[in-house]
Amino acid sequence: MTDHKPMTQTAPYPDVLAGLVKCLRYRARLGWEVALFDDYQRDKPGRHAGESRGLTLVVTRCGPDTYHPECTIAVNHLFPVPPATYDLRSWQRWLFDRLGDVDLHERMEDFLVADSPGSEHVTRPYAPSHKPGSDPYMVLEYGTDTDRRTSFRGVLDDDGTGHSRGEP
Numbered sequence: 001m002t003d004h005k006p007m008t009q010t011a012p013y014p015d016v017l018a019g020l021v022k023c024l025r026y027r028a029r030l031g032w033e034v035a036l037f038d039d040y041q042r043d044k045p046g047r048h049a050g051e052s053r054g055l056t057l058v059v060t061r062c063g064p065d066t067y068h069p070e071c072t073i074a075v076n077h078l079f080p081v082p083p084a085t086y087d088l089r090s091w092q093r094w095l096f097d098r099l100g101d102v103d104l105h106e107r108m109e110d111f112l113v114a115d116s117p118g119s120e121h122v123t124r125p126y127a128p129s130h131k132p133g134s135d136p137y138m139v140l141e142y143g144t145d146t147d148r149r150t151s152f153r154g155v156l157d158d159d160g161t162g163h164s165r166g167e168p
Contacts, residue, residue, distance in 0.1 A: 004050060009054075009083035010083060011082075011083035011084055011085060012085060013055075014055075014081060014084070014086070014091060016086070016087070016088050016091045017036065017057075017081065017086075017091040017094070017095065018036055020088075020091055020092055020095055021034055021035065021036050021057070021095070024095070026099055030063060031061065031062035031063050031074075032059065032060065032061050032062070033058075033059075033060040033062075034057070034058070034059050034060075034095075034099075035057075035058050035060075036055065036056070036057055036058075036081070037055070037056050037058055038054075038055050039053055039054065039055070040053060040054065040055070040056035040058065040078070041053045042054075042056055042078045042080065043132075047132050049133065052080070054080055054081070055080070055081040056078050056079065056080055056081060057078075057079040057081055057095070057098055058076050058077070058078055058079075059076070059077040059079070059098065059099065059102050060074055060075070060076050060077075061074070061075050061077065061102065061106065062074040062075075066106070066109040066110055067109070077098075077101070077102045077105065077136075079098045079101070082094070101137040102137075104137055104139070105128050105136055105137050107126075108124075108126040108127060108128045108139060109124065109127060109128060111124060111125065111126050112124060113125060125141060125142055126139055126140065126141060127140075127142075128140070
């Protein structure tokens with residue numbers, strides 16, 4: 001369906017969340033900043049299916065580039081604030097979980113496995129998807145086509161269904 005009708009949501013401004021963000025001390029010594037921005041453009045038209053904007057939690061991590069450690073970069077992690085009427089405990093947990101999402105994303109990028117001891121060639125088996133439309137906080141595990149086509153009995157599937165002939 002290609003109906004371009006905009007989504008509408010309404011809630012009171014989350015003053016409790018804003019207060020938490022102002023008082024938060026999370027990895028500031030490592031170059032992290034956390035802020036709330038109203039009417040923040042998260043997705044730009046042309047790069048995504050459409051424009052996305054609104055109240056946004058922005059977690060900025062400034063430090064070595066995971067893919068090029070000799071370079072320092074600042075990366076914004078953007079989280080739409082839900083239209084909710086949470087209490088202090090619930091907003092605090094929501095904020096804590098968003099910081100956990102950023103930690104998870106960084107861990108997925110930093111998890112490197114060498115082909116063998118001493119090898120310079122490494123893989124990132126949990127590298128996050130950065131492409132438009134993908135959730136960069138979803139853990140993806142990349143396997144081979146053979147991994148995906150081998151049944152639980154160790155038999156290679158010959159038709160792409162996940163079962164070899166004769167298996168239920």
